[in-house]
Amino acid sequence: MTEQDTPEMNDPISLDLQQDEESLDSSVPKLITRSELAKILKVSEHTLAIRRKELEHVLPMVKLNDRVIRYKLSDVQKLIDRGGL
Numbered sequence: 001m002t003e004q005d006t007p008e009m010n011d012p013i014s015l016d017l018q019q020d021e022e023s024l025d026s027s028v029p030k031l032i033t034r035s036e037l038a039k040i041l042k043v044s045e046h047t048l049a050i051r052r053k054e055l056e057h058v059l060p061m062v063k064l065n066d067r068v069i070r071y072k073l074s075d076v077q078k079l080i081d082r083g084g085l
Contacts, residue, residue, distance in 0.1 A: 031062055031070035040076055041084065
């Protein structure tokens with residue numbers, strides 16, 4: 001292959017974008033669904049729904065829109081480390 005065949009290999013802009021993507025991956029928190037949260041905490045989704053108000057005080061929600069709520073995996077780990085609900 002010649003340099004013309006693979007411009008991305010020598011293109012500083014492409015290299016910068018790859019580095020930006022790598023740093024973005026490490027800085028973006030992993031978000032989980034209520035279903036995944038229930039599995040991690042070993043409770044039912046129904047229990048989470050019932051205890052939602054209590055949960056709000058110990059585990060912040062990330063609202064993606066009016067209908068979609070996620071939880072930061074790092075916050076869940078902190079909750080578990082503190083002894084759970």
